[in-house]
Amino acid sequence: MDDKLKQEMMSYYDERAQEYDEIYIGKGPAIPGSAAYKNDVTKISEMISAFGRGHLIDIGCGTGFWLPHYARNCSRITLIEQSENMLSECRRRVDKFGLKGKCHFL
Numbered sequence: 196m197d198d199k200l201k202q203e204m205m206s207y208y209d210e211r212a213q214e215y216d217e218i219y220i221g222k223g224p225a226i227p228g229s230a231a232y233k234n235d236v237t238k239i240s241e242m243i244s245a246f247g248r249g250h251l252i253d254i255g256c257g258t259g260f261w262l263p264h265y266a267r268n269c270s271r272i273t274l275i276e277q278s279e280n281m282l283s284e285c286r287r288r289v290d291k292f293g294l295k296g297k298c299h300f301l
Contacts, residue, residue: 205278208257212280216260240264259285263292275301 196204208215221232243264251265256274258281266272272294276282282300289298 208278209280212258212278212284215258215281215284219260244268256285257281259288262288262294266292266294266297269297271297271299273299273301 219232219236221230239261243261245268247265247268249269250271250273251269252273252275253259253262254275256262256276257278259274262272262274262285274282274285274289276285286300289295
């Protein structure tokens, strides 16, 4: 990936970090109907709740949206994200769910 494209991609995620999770609840200008997204989130959440054991590494963790669904299965979680703003949102989620003791950020 060339440097210009990489910078554009990082800018996109940094600018969208605070609103990024809205897609999971079917909000946003590009969402034609929210029901499909809500159904997908329900099914994926069920699937993820059985996922992970021990030390899990979440590469491209984004805002940590899925974290609450798999965190209880893990003794340690390393969260990796290139976008600093996305990682900041993830840190807020970790604090909100009281997971600070088991999470490490890169």
